Structures are given as C-alpha cells and as structure tokens.
Amino acid sequence: MKRIALLGSTGSIGTSTLDVVEQHPESFSVVALAAGTNVEVLAEQVKKFRPQLVSVGTEEAAFALRGLLGSEAKPEIAVGAEGLEQVARHPEANFVMTAVVGSVGVAPTLAAIEEGKTIGLANKETLVSAGPVVMKAAKEKGVQIIPVDSEHSAIFQCLQGERREDVSKVIITASGGSFRHLTRDELANVTLEQALAHPNWNMGAKITIDSATMMNKGLEVIEAHWLFDLPYKQIDTILHYESIIHSMVEFKDSAVMAQLGTPDMRVPIQYALSYPTRMPLQTEPLNLVKLGTLHFAVMDFERYPLLQLAYECGKAGGTYTAVLNAANEVAVDLFLKGSIGFLAIEQIVRKICDAHKGIANPTLEEIFAADQWARSQARAFVNNG
Numbered sequence: 001m002k003r004i005a006l007l008g009s010t011g012s013i014g015t016s017t018l019d020v021v022e023q024h025p026e027s028f029s030v031v032a033l034a035a036g037t038n039v040e041v042l043a044e045q046v047k048k049f050r051p052q053l054v055s056v057g058t059e060e061a062a063f064a065l066r067g068l069l070g071s072e073a074k075p076e077i078a079v080g081a082e083g084l085e086q087v088a089r090h091p092e093a094n095f096v097m098t099a100v101v102g103s104v105g106v107a108p109t110l111a112a113i114e115e116g117k118t119i120g121l122a123n124k125e126t127l128v129s130a131g132p133v134v135m136k137a138a139k140e141k142g143v144q145i146i147p148v149d150s151e152h153s154a155i156f157q158c159l160q161g162e163r164r165e166d167v168s169k170v171i172i173t174a175s176g177g178s179f180r181h182l183t184r185d186e187l188a189n190v191t192l193e194q195a196l197a198h199p200n201w202n203m204g205a206k207i208t209i210d211s212a213t214m215m216n217k218g219l220e221v222i223e224a225h226w227l228f229d230l231p232y233k234q235i236d237t238i239l240h241y242e243s244i245i246h247s248m249v250e251f252k253d254s255a256v257m258a259q260l261g262t263p264d265m266r267v268p269i270q271y272a273l274s275y276p277t278r279m280p281l282q283t284e285p286l287n288l289v290k291l292g293t294l295h296f297a298v299m300d301f302e303r304y305p306l307l308q309l310a311y312e313c314g315k316a317g318g319t320y321t322a323v324l325n326a327a328n329e330v331a332v333d334l335f336l337k338g339s340i341g342f343l344a345i346e347q348i349v350r351k352i353c354d355a356h357k358g359i360a361n362p363t364l365e366e367i368f369a370a371d372q373w374a375r376s377q378a379r380a381f382v383n384n385g
C-alpha cells in the first residue's frame with residue numbers, strides 16, 4: 001500500500017493525483033494533504049480522503065477550513081512552511097508527492113528525504129533551485145526520486161532496463177506554448193488570457209506562462225541534468241506541437257526510444273505511484289491513426305531566449321539556477337497580476353542573472369540567500385520602473 005502525503009493537493013497535479021488514488025483504493029491511500037488557501041476544494045478532499053493531517057498556507061485558511069469541515073471530519077490542521085514540512089514528514093506516509101508550485105517545495109522535499117520517504121517529484125523548481133543539495137541528500141539516504149513531470153517520466157520509462165553509459169542524449173519535447181505561432185514582435189501586446197490558453201495541457205497558471213516563454217523547457221533541461229546525471233551537451237530540446245511524444249532517449253547505436261500517449265498527467269502520476277509495475281488507468285488511449293500526423297521543428301533559441309539563458313545558467317551551475325528560478329517566479333507572478341507585460345518576464349530574468357555573482361558548490365543556506373536576493377531584485381526592478 002502506498003500511503004501518500006500530498007503537497008499541493010488543490011492544484012492541477014494535486015487533483016489529478018487524487019483522481020488516480022480514487023481509481024485504486026486497494027493500492028493507494030492518503031494520510032496527509034497540504035495546500036495553500038483554496039479551502040473550499042481542500043475541505044471536499046478532506047471529507048472524501050480522510051487524511052490524518054492537513055496543512056494550509058495561513059491561519060485564516062485554517063480557520064475557514066475548520067468552519068467548512070464542521071463536525072464531519074476533524075484532521076489535525078497545521079499552517080505555513082512548518083505545516084508543509086509536517087505533512088512531508090508524516091510518520092505513516094511512505095510516499096510524498098511534491099506538487100506545490102515554486103521553490104517553496106525545496107524544504108519539504110528535503111524533509112521527506114531526511115525521513116526516507118520515496119518522492120514523486122512534480123515540483124520541478126525544487127531541482128532547479130537546489131539540485132545539488134537535494135540529489136546529494138537523496139543519495140546519502142538511499143531515497144528514490146521518481147519523476148512526475150511528463151518529459152522526465154518519459155525519459156525515466158525509456159531508460160528502464162538500459163545502461164546509463166549507453167545513452168548518447170535525451171531529447172525533451174516542447175509544445176511551443178500558447179504563442180508558438182507568433183513572432184517576437186507580435187508578443188509585445190499579448191494578453192494574460194491568451195497566455196493562459198495552452199494548446200495541449202490544462203495546467204496551473206505559473207507553468208502555463210512558463211510554457212509560453214519556454215522557461216518551462218529551460219527548467220526541464222536543468223531538472224533532467226540532475227535527475228539523470230547528464231551533462232548539458234547530452235540534453236537536447238525539439239519542438240513537437242501535439243505533445244504526444246513526451247520525450248525520447250537516443251542510445252549510442254542510434255536507436256531512439258520514445259514514450260507516447262495522449263496528454264494526461266494522470267499517466268506519469270500513476271507510473272510514479274505504481275513503479276516499477278503498471279496498473280490500469282481510465283484515460284483516453286492513444287489513437288495514432290486518428291491523429292494522422294505528428295509535427296516537429298528545430299528549437300529556435302532566438303525566438304525563445306529564456307531557454308538559451310537556462311542552458312547558460314545550468315552550465316554555470318552553483319547558485320545561478322536558483323537565481324534564474326526565483327527571478328522567473330517573481331516575474332511570472334507580476335505578469336499574472338497584470339503589473340508587467342509578457343516580454344518583461346524575460347527582460348527581468350536576464351538582467352538579474354547577468355547581475356548575479358554566483359557561488360560554486362553552494363550550501364542550502366547560500367541557495368536560499370541567492371533565491372531571496374533574486375526575488376528582491378525582481379521586485380525592485382518593477383518598483384523602480
């Protein structure tokens with residue numbers, strides 16, 4: 001039985017995870033849930049899955065949750081960063097699904113690793129921000145980090161039974177995001193509503209914007225570097241408009257393995273939970289005949305400069321990727337709030353990365369300090385025009 005602690009239960013990955021759990025009550029149960037402030041959805045989840053512990057972002061959310069639950073369910077309720085960590089450390093959990101958004105995922109992921117829990121990693125910002133620290137901790141504790149991000153799950157699946165030394169490269173596919181048909185000039189006046197309309201996936205707001213700027217692929221390249229212990233020269237990206245091929249691995253004999261499927265995150269979520277076995281899943285099966293044709297194009301680094309920047313930061317290493325991530329989190333948040341235009345996201349992130357004086361082999365404290373520095377720089381950039 002997988003006894004799951006789920007971080008980010010009210011989000012896109014969180015609700016899909018609970019859908020998978022519901023399909024297999026004999027194999028999966030929920031012992032603890034963590035969310036931010038969406039207490040309406042959380043209350044329904046608590047009533048249905050009966051976790052022992054629940055964490056919310058604020059005291060107000062905790063008060064509202066108690067009111068919504070009434071006498072129907074009375075889980076222990078924790079709050080804030082401490083609450084997230086408590087959920088990650090829950091003594092009865094043997095699997096922690098990290099599906100919060102942002103580098104707020106670093107601390108609870110490290111806490112779960114410290115407790116020896118298997119990690120299902122959806123939260124890509126964790127490895128982008130603190131990859132060396134997290135991977136070292138997982139190695140020392142013998143903890144398995146199973147990728148949930150669709151591309152990394154695809155690569156992970158393609159690597160089963162293969163020897164790492166036989167891999168010549170991985171090829172991460174990119175849909176191109178909401179504005180893939182626009183030129184850079186045409187990006188100047190795009191709206192938030194347009195940016196949030198991903199062509200293939202229904203996801204949370206932040207990752208949908210990251211997909212439109214191609215930062216999502218940049219974060220995924222860095223995530224792949226840490227998950228699969230590959231140098232950046234062995235990590236390629238390619239445009240693939242339908243998101244049917246979730247990623248590929250090329251081996252030294254030129255054989256290419258790919259994992260395909262209709263775009264449904266429940267597949268990689270369930271694979272992480274059932275690994276190394278597979279289980280049935282109610283989802284739309286892939287029909288290649290109906291699809292007819294799949295389309296590909298070479299990645300355009302001039303069109304998508306944030307992907308170029310992500311490779312640069314990844315290769316520079318140290319604190320550069322934490323800064324890249326934190327500046328991007330703030331810039332995307334400002335765009336979501338309507339404070340800046342779409343193209344300002346990449347301008348802000350580039351300026352802050354250029355201004356950063358990196359620290360090689362950083363400690364966790366140095367990573368957190370770099371993250372905070374980048375956030376304050378990004379906010380100041382906007383305040384000062």
Ligand SMILES: NC(=O)C1=CN([C@@H]2O[C@H](COP(=O)(O)OP(=O)(O)OC[C@H]3O[C@@H](n4cnc5c(N)ncnc54)[C@H](OP(=O)(O)O)[C@@H]3O)[C@@H](O)[C@H]2O)C=CC1
Nearest residue numbers: 008010011012013035036037038100101122123124203204
């Ligand atoms: N959506 C997808 O298909 C994919 C997502 N990912 C990655 O998975 C992660 C989650 O993405 P997604 O589900 O789309 O995001 P959503 O925005 O849909 O959900 C985010 C979740 O995190 C919670 N949360 C946010 N901040 C905090 C906080 N400070 N403390 C506690 N909980 C918090 C939210 O709570 P609340 O809403 O209650 O405030 C919500 O439950 C991201 O890192 C993303 O890049 C990777 C691949 C695919």
Ligand SMILES: CC(=O)[C@@H](O)[C@H](O)COP(=O)(O)O
Nearest residue numbers: 149150174175176177211216
């Ligand atoms: C579902 C998933 O894993 C997302 O990261 C998705 O890949 C976003 O799509 P693009 O970044 O390719 O637009």
Ligand SMILES: [Mn+2]
Nearest residue numbers: 149150151220
């Ligand atoms: Mn992805």
